[in-house]
Amino acid sequence: MASFQPDRALARSSGRVKAARKLARRASRAEHGLFLAEGEKALTEALQRDPRGPGGVAEVFATPAVSEALAPLRSVAEAAGVRWLQADEDAVASLSGAVSPQGVVAVCRVLDVGLDEVVATSGTVVLCADVRDPGNAGTVVRTADAAGATGVVLAGSSVDPYNDKTVRATVGSLWHLPLALEPDPAAAVARLQASGRLVLAADGGGETDLFDAEDAGLLDHPVAWLLGNEAWGLPDDLAALADHRVAIPILGRAESLNLATAAAVCLYASARRA
Missing domain, CATH: 3.30.1330.30 (Ribosomal protein L30/S12)
Structure with a gap:
């Protein structure tokens, strides 16, 4: 040439x-x-x-x-x-x-699909509600891909997945699994539940922790993980729609985990039981 x-x-x-x-x-x-x-x-x-x-x-x-x-x-x-x-x-x-x-x-x-296409997959789905940080959103897509999830839904007022920072943070995973945009997070929860999945809200104030959820067999079912905003988490009315609220145990002195790290912990917990 x-x-x-x-x-x-x-x-x-x-x-x-x-x-x-x-x-x-x-x-x-x-x-x-x-x-x-x-x-x-x-x-x-x-x-x-x-x-x-x-x-x-x-x-x-x-x-x-x-x-x-x-x-x-x-x-x-x-x-x-x-x-x-x-x-x-x-x-x-x-x-x-x-x-x-x-x-x-x-x-x-653009490559986003309808919510029904994500719901129709057979594996773990990630539902992000009002996620605003482009780096976090892109890293969640990348992590979902790495952990073998079969779809991601960005719901509510979540960041545009085609923001340059979001695209860059996916490191190519944007092209690997179906992504849906859904304006109504509650509708997405209902559709995922209707598909036979347990919707588990990752919530620091959850009634069960992740270790207990594993022991109780909650992750033996098809699962959708519901994640909230980086700053204020999940609204109570949305978290209440989930089948269970699950807290990630904090074993040291850290106040909390950031969104992308929490997503990784939850997704790999599901992958272990798949």
């Missing part, structure tokens, strides 16, 4: 770069059904999709140097009909939300 010439690269002022940069705004992502995904890992995962389908790549912006370094990925993209655009470092950096841009950003199609 011929080497790439910097003078052929798009500038920050290019119309195509400007159009892609608008996807940094949630309203623009929602309008166009597109989002930005930065880095080789995200691009690799997205290129495994049909480029015209959910999660597929619409186009790629890469610096000439990164285009050369990722020549095999470029070949895969172009063979699938994905436009690969060279852009200068400043242009690609303008599409990145990272402190240290990686030199390649893909424009991808």
